[in-house]
Amino acid sequence: xxxxxxxxxxxxxxxxxxxxxxxxxxxxxxxxxxxxxxxxxxxxxxxxxxxxxxxxxxxxxxxxxxxxxxxxxxxxxxxxxxxxxxxxxxxxxxxxxxxxxxxxxxxxxxxxxxxxxxxxxxxxxxxxxxxxxxxxxxxxxxxxxxxxxx
Numbered sequence: 001x002x003x004x005x006x007x008x009x010x011x012x013x014x015x016x017x018x019x020x021x022x023x024x025x026x027x028x029x030x031x032x033x034x035x036x037x038x039x040x041x042x043x044x045x046x047x048x049x050x051x052x053x054x055x056x057x058x059x060x061x062x063x064x065x066x067x068x069x070x071x072x073x074x075x076x077x078x079x080x081x082x083x084x085x086x087x088x089x090x091x092x093x094x095x096x097x098x099x100x101x102x103x104x105x106x107x108x109x110x111x112x113x114x115x116x117x118x119x120x121x122x123x124x125x126x127x128x129x130x131x132x133x134x135x136x137x138x139x140x141x142x143x144x145x146x147x148x149x150x
Contacts, residue, residue: 001144005028006099023050076096077118078139121139
């Protein structure tokens with residue numbers, strides 16, 4: 001399983017997701033321009049001393065990510081701009097869960113081009129979105145529950 005962050009902006013969220021990836025034994029992919037440096041103390045503090053155990057992959061852009069993943073890989077794009085619940089998907093080992101910037105989410109062109117692979121987390125309360133690291137945790141653990149023997 002893979003978590004992908006497209007142009008993340010907040011180092012603490014990326015650090016929390018790095019820690020999540022180490023704990024769940026999944027890869028983390030950072031794509032595009034980051035809003036911080038990877039050696040930033042805030043990133044490493046949030047990831048605690050687990051950062052050296054992280055399987056981290058850096059990609060200049062989405063094309064480079066897709067090329068490295070191979071043609072048989074499946075990608076799911078988390079967004080508030082769809083009605084398809086993350087629980088409606090049947091996940092498989094090796095899937096990629098793609099999350100966008102904290103302030104703007106994934107690019108509109110990407111969501112339109114992959115509408116059948118867009119998923120959302122229900123939020124009946126008065127919020128626009130969940131924290132990025134919380135959203136990653138929710139969907140990752142459902143994907144792992146479905147695709148592994150935990």
